[in-house]
Amino acid sequence: MATSKFLVAALLLSAFLLQLVQADQTVYSEFRSLHNCASACAARCRLASRQKMCHRACGTCCARCNCVPPGTSGNQEMCPCYYKMTTHGGRRKCP
Template identity: 40%
Template sequence: MKLALATLLLISMLLRSSFLQFAMADPPTVAAPPTVAASSFCDSKCGARCANAGVKDRCLRYCGICCLQCKCVPSGTYGNKSECPCYRDMLNSKGKAKCP
């Protein structure tokens, strides 16, 4: 009886480890880095958008994130968000506008 129980336990452990390896075998997907053209477009547009910002580095960071995702930045230093609905509608975790 003890030998059968030990054998059953050993077999179940081997099966679990093989299923665990299959489940963990897929590497995480990594998004492709932005192209040079997209980042230079965003850098120039966000530089103009954040020219009068009080906290310029934060403005440039969030504007860059929004630009890469939306592929557009509204004109001017404030407002005009209707020109780019994706940029306008992007929200942060607190439900407020993410893009400057």
């Protein structure tokens, strides 16, 4: 009886620890991609006249598409998702 309780407790603890490890890996990968978006958008928006707006739009596009075209403008063919994203008015969303 005591052995079965110990076994159930060990299995529950193992499942809990596995869940914690998986959650930690997910948070780390999300942080890593956000960090890459920040640096990629900083390079993309460095010559923009409206820096704050450019960074916000680029960050949104990067988070959704997981890529940012190189350079300060153009090169949208390098990241088709980034290129195709539009606003409600039909204009390109991504700088």
